[in-house]
Amino acid sequence: MGAGLQNLGNTCYVNAALQCLSHTPPLASWMVSQQHAALCPARSACTLCAMRAHVTRALLHAGEVIRPRKDLLAGFHRHQQEDAHEFLMFTLNAMQQGCLSASQPSGHASEDTTIIRQIFGGTWRSQIQCLRCLGVSDTFDPYLDISLDITAAQSVEQALRELVKPEKLDADNAYDCGVCLQKVPATKRLTLHSTCQVLVLVLKRFTPVSGAKRAQEVRYPQCLDLQPYTSERKAGPLGYVLYAVLVHSGWSCERRHYFCYV
Numbered sequence: 001m002g003a004g005l006q007n008l009g010n011t012c013y014v015n016a017a018l019q020c021l022s023h024t025p026p027l028a029s030w031m032v033s034q035q036h037a038a039l040c041p042a043r044s045a046c047t048l049c050a051m052r053a054h055v056t057r058a059l060l061h062a063g064e065v066i067r068p069r070k071d072l073l074a075g076f077h078r079h080q081q082e083d084a085h086e087f088l089m090f091t092l093n094a095m096q097q098g099c100l101s102a103s104q105p106s107g108h109a110s111e112d113t114t115i116i117r118q119i120f121g122g123t124w125r126s127q128i129q130c131l132r133c134l135g136v137s138d139t140f141d142p143y144l145d146i147s148l149d150i151t152a153a154q155s156v157e158q159a160l161r162e163l164v165k166p167e168k169l170d171a172d173n174a175y176d177c178g179v180c181l182q183k184v185p186a187t188k189r190l191t192l193h194s195t196c197q198v199l200v201l202v203l204k205r206f207t208p209v210s211g212a213k214r215a216q217e218v219r220y221p222q223c224l225d226l227q228p229y230t231s232e233r234k235a236g237p238l239g240y241v242l243y244a245v246l247v248h249s250g251w252s253c254e255r256r257h258y259f260c261y262v
Contacts, residue, residue, distance in 0.1 A: 001262070002058035004065040013084035014073055016258040017091065020244040022055045023262040024198055026119050031055040040098065047072065047091060048098030084246055084258045085145075085202050092116055092144055112142075120144045120200060125193035125231045128169070130177045131185045137178075140193055145200035155219040156201060164191050164229045191231040199226070199240045205248065213250065220245075 002022055005015040022028060031052040040046050050071040057066060076082065076090050099114035112121070126139045146163075153159035166189045169175045175186035205214045220242070227238040243262065250256035 001062055002055075003061040003063070005058075006065055006067045008067065008073075010079060010081045011068065011073065011077065013082050013087055013256075013258040014068060014077060016246050016260040017084050017088040018054065018068055018072065019260050019262055020088070020246050021051070021091065022058050023244060024119070025243075026197060027115075028055050028059070030115050030119075032059070040101070045071075046098045046101070047094035051091070051095060081256060084248070088200075088246075089145065092120060116144070117142070119197050122192060122196040123194040125191050126188065127191070127231075128175055128186050128188045130175060130180060131187065133177065133179045133184075135177065135179045144196075145202055147202045147204055150203050150205065150214060150216070150218050153218060154216075156203075156221065156224065159203075159218070160226075160229050164189065192226060192229050193231045195226055195230065195238060199224070213248075 002019075005018060007015065032055065040049055050069050054069050054072060072091070075094070076087055096114055096116040099116055122143055124141045124143055126141065128137045129135070148156065148159035148163065150159055153162060166187050168185070169188055170185040174183035175188075176182075177184045177186070201220075203218055206212070207214065222242045224240045224242070225237040226240060227233065227236070230238065245261045247259055247261070248256055249259065
């Protein structure tokens, strides 16, 4: 277990997100290996370099309390409480840009080969099948996290089942089939085409208009099998073991406090 983080004034959301990242085993292992530092052309303005320095210091000062680096807050923190998930994704995307800016011996890094994509990245497959000609159209989109609608869900597994449940496209929402050359009924289904090494699940607790919090209990397992939600079913489970939970405490998106368990 690494160091605790001092609250610099409305930075609990930063601290909670940084603790989750710092205790992500494959990311922490890569950080302390210093592979990026030798290649980075902009160390003084690189989030990946700043994160490496933070993780190294946190691990060296286990049991103590340290101040989070200000360059990890730059560009996001406005001296008021913000959303921890937004900061987490801001940091992951900034580290992704740090990977892309570093020169590689074999040429430029691509979006899919960076350490951030290797650890957190996966791909959705959105498949539409025309119910008239039975033609299939696939679209693939990358993800770094998965947001779950918990409006009617009592567990993470139930929310995942709802997410990948086939959807009927008809009437005003009919599918414009390129083979039939007209609007036709179709089915649409979202599945995981490729899965990530580290899974980030986000429970959508805030209503979009009022910002009120959905406070119902949502069960989550210590071990989660993603195999039922993938495009191609394979033998055996696709297991993920829980290692960190980032918690929002409060009744709305305006009044909140964040902490985490790792």
